[in-house]
Amino acid sequence: MENKNIGEIALDKEVYAFELDDVLFPKQDYLLQVYYLFGSFYEFTEGTVKANDLANFMKKVYLYHGEEKAFDAAKEVFGIEEKYRENLERLKANAQLPLRLELFTNVKAELNKLFEANKQVAILTEGNPVEQLNKLKFIDWDILTPYKEQIKIYFVDELLHQKIDIIPYLAQEFSVLEDSLLVLD
Structure with a gap:
């Protein structure tokens, strides 16, 4: 299965932040x-x-x-x-899911390309943090398993609740300029 919204990602940024739902998996x-x-x-x-x-x-x-x-x-x-x-x-x-969650095939390939190019990857997700973490627990990372510990997780709702401006915050977290970030949601 492919995520039609994510095409080939250019390697011109330093940090790539992905939403979880309907971006990484259905x-x-x-x-x-x-x-x-x-x-x-x-x-x-x-x-x-x-x-x-x-x-x-x-x-x-x-x-x-x-x-x-x-x-x-x-x-x-x-x-x-x-x-x-x-x-x-x-x-x-x-939920303790009976089946693993499969990443979109093209997203898995693009993530692999990003990791091989030593790019930084984050998940910037909305919704209940407990639920979003639970989803992450059941993802089948497959070829990305060696990289999954490098992925930083950020919760949009928590950042907004703390009145944190997300893009500048991520830029500071990763020590990059704001235009070096790409958010895919």
Whole structure:
């Protein structure tokens, strides 16, 4: 699978910062596994709905209406109590995924090219930091495994909460000029 938004990356910058979701890997690969786990949890807990039925329904809602609608639609159709929203949110943050998350093929090749050229790579990601770290834990880095410890992780929401201007902050962190940074999101 290829990320059509990321073409060949020029090697004219010193630091390359990537978003996680839908840039390094398809976010839906994570969410669909979470929906399956939620369905299994709900079936085990309540016994009223089959896990696959609930997971497939949530998948369809997600694909056609977005992540924010998946629980509400399932709640309405399957009569799920509101108290289970917290369980879904907890799973999204801490899920033990059954399958690894695969990087987009072309992104993996571009990252490899960047590392071989001794470029600095960061992940600059939005969203719940616990959830984003959990996603990172399940990525199959494949040929990039030797480099993964070199990747620095930054959380946009935390930086903004601290009223930190992101680009100047990254430039300072990496000791480069601002125009030596490229953010891919």
